[in-house]
Amino acid sequence: MNIDLPAGVRTFSRAETYEIKQIIRKINNVFEQWAYEEIKLPFFEYLSVHSRGLDEEITGKSFKIVDRSSGEILTLRADFTAQIARYFSSLKKKELPKRYYYTGTIFRYSPPKGDNLWEKVQTGIELIGSNKVEADAEIIAVASQSLKRLGIENFQIDINNTQIFSFLKSYLNLSEEEHTEFMEFIRKREIYSLKEFVKRKGITGEIKKFITELPTYQGEISLIDRLSQEFKIKGLEEVFNQLRQIYSILKEYNLSDRILFDLGEPKEISYYTGIVFEIFIKDFSRPVGHGGRYDNLISKYNGDIPATGFAFDVLSIWEYMKKNRLIKEKNYKDFFIIDLTPTKKQAYKLGKDLRDRGYTVGRDIIDRKLEESIKFAFNNRYRKVIVIGLDSTEKSIYIYSTEKSFERKSIQEFLKEV
Numbered sequence: 001m002n003i004d005l006p007a008g009v010r011t012f013s014r015a016e017t018y019e020i021k022q023i024i025r026k027i028n029n030v031f032e033q034w035a036y037e038e039i040k041l042p043f044f045e046y047l048s049v050h051s052r053g054l055d056e057e058i059t060g061k062s063f064k065i066v067d068r069s070s071g072e073i074l075t076l077r078a079d080f081t082a083q084i085a086r087y088f089s090s091l092k093k094k095e096l097p098k099r100y101y102y103t104g105t106i107f108r109y110s111p112p113k114g115d116n117l118w119e120k121v122q123t124g125i126e127l128i129g130s131n132k133v134e135a136d137a138e139i140i141a142v143a144s145q146s147l148k149r150l151g152i153e154n155f156q157i158d159i160n161n162t163q164i165f166s167f168l169k170s171y172l173n174l175s176e177e178e179h180t181e182f183m184e185f186i187r188k189r190e191i192y193s194l195k196e197f198v199k200r201k202g203i204t205g206e207i208k209k210f211i212t213e214l215p216t217y218q219g220e221i222s223l224i225d226r227l228s229q230e231f232k233i234k235g236l237e238e239v240f241n242q243l244r245q246i247y248s249i250l251k252e253y254n255l256s257d258r259i260l261f262d263l264g265e266p267k268e269i270s271y272y273t274g275i276v277f278e279i280f281i282k283d284f285s286r287p288v289g290h291g292g293r294y295d296n297l298i299s300k301y302n303g304d305i306p307a308t309g310f311a312f313d314v315l316s317i318w319e320y321m322k323k324n325r326l327i328k329e330k331n332y333k334d335f336f337i338i339d340l341t342p343t344k345k346q347a348y349k350l351g352k353d354l355r356d357r358g359y360t361v362g363r364d365i366i367d368r369k370l371e372e373s374i375k376f377a378f379n380n381r382y383r384k385v386i387v388i389g390l391d392s393t394e395k396s397i398y399i400y401s402t403e404k405s406f407e408r409k410s411i412q413e414f415l416k417e418v
Contacts, residue, residue, distance in 0.1 A: 007112030089301035096129030124311030
């Protein structure tokens with residue numbers, strides 16, 4: 001009998017699940033402090049609807065099934081932002097701004113090698129209704145505070161503006177084919193190919209210099225100041241102004257030392273229209289979060305409303321924290337009750353009393369030696385073991401703190417202390 005899992009999925013142990021849950025809980029607490037409200041979204045969407053806001057690459061990686069009732073093609077959720085855009089568009093009353101947060105799994109196919117999983121756990125936020133840079137800055141501030149709440153301090157936020165690339169496409173009058181080729185050169189930071197491209201297109205002057213050096217434009221706010229002085233090109237001025245504005249606001253949030261501008265880094269998701277960013281942690285190989293502005297996405301469903309948001313890759317954060325021993329909380333349960341009497345009545349009553357007080361309580365319901373039950377309890381992360389009926393009276397209990405150390409108390413005395 002084959003009981004293996006597909007190569008692109010995995011099971012997380014009880015301890016791992018608890019650790020991941022605690023990470024999500026702390027992040028979501030920050031979201032709620034910023035007045036974001038949780039929304040639950042379905043696993044399934046109609047492919048024709050869900051893909052309306054996604055590019056062909058993401059749609060091509062989605063998992064598809066047939067709706068048995070209608071025969072239409074469904075897809076497992078491939079992107080939360082597109083889902084929220086669809087949901088928001090369906091609302092009859094659209095009060096703005098809207099602040100949503102979500103937690104769940106997106107499903108995208110990737111070659112099953114190494115840690116490439118088809119299920120990616122995300123938690124993130126969407127701020128709908130504002131076209132101001134202040135909204136983009138808020139998103140980044142929430143992400144930063146979330147990481148700090150987890151005890152992660154050595155992170156960096158790489159910021160760009162996709163309007164650079166839309167401007168260049170229009171300014172150079174590039175066809176879709178040329179634009180795709182151009183963006184591939186940018187993505188791979190192929191300066192030689194860019195030089196050949198502008199030569200082939202007959203591009204000269206300062207715009208030629210800007211394009212060929214674009215992959216090298218990485219740095220602090222001084223880089224943006226220098227570029228805005230060097231390239232007085234109408235269309236780029238607004239791009240530089242937005243980057244300076246967001247830096248100014250993030251400086252008020254005490255985040256200026258976290259910011260790096262990387263103008264030669266386009267984002268893979270096509271619905272971004274303005275400020276975009278990725279979050280990196282020092283000595284970790286991949287980004288743990290990403291986000292940006294998507295002012296045209298909702299219009300693909302219903303309405304023309306600006307929005308911005310971001311998502312954390314929860315499993316990447318968990319892997320980093322585990323590797324660097326930043327996960328302090330253990331999945332401890334409070335009491336494990338072993339009742340050696342025939343009726344077990346005291347165990348039922350004591351368990352109820354403790355649960356009513358908010359404690360987690362498990363009971364031993366397997367016949368075995370007392371020593372084995374006590375060992376089981378501590379192996380399974382119970383803080384204390386309570387044994388009933390170890391002597392002649394049921395009114396006394398033995399409270400074990402370890403497998404060998406215990407104290408004897410009356411039930412009434414014990415309940416007064418807990």
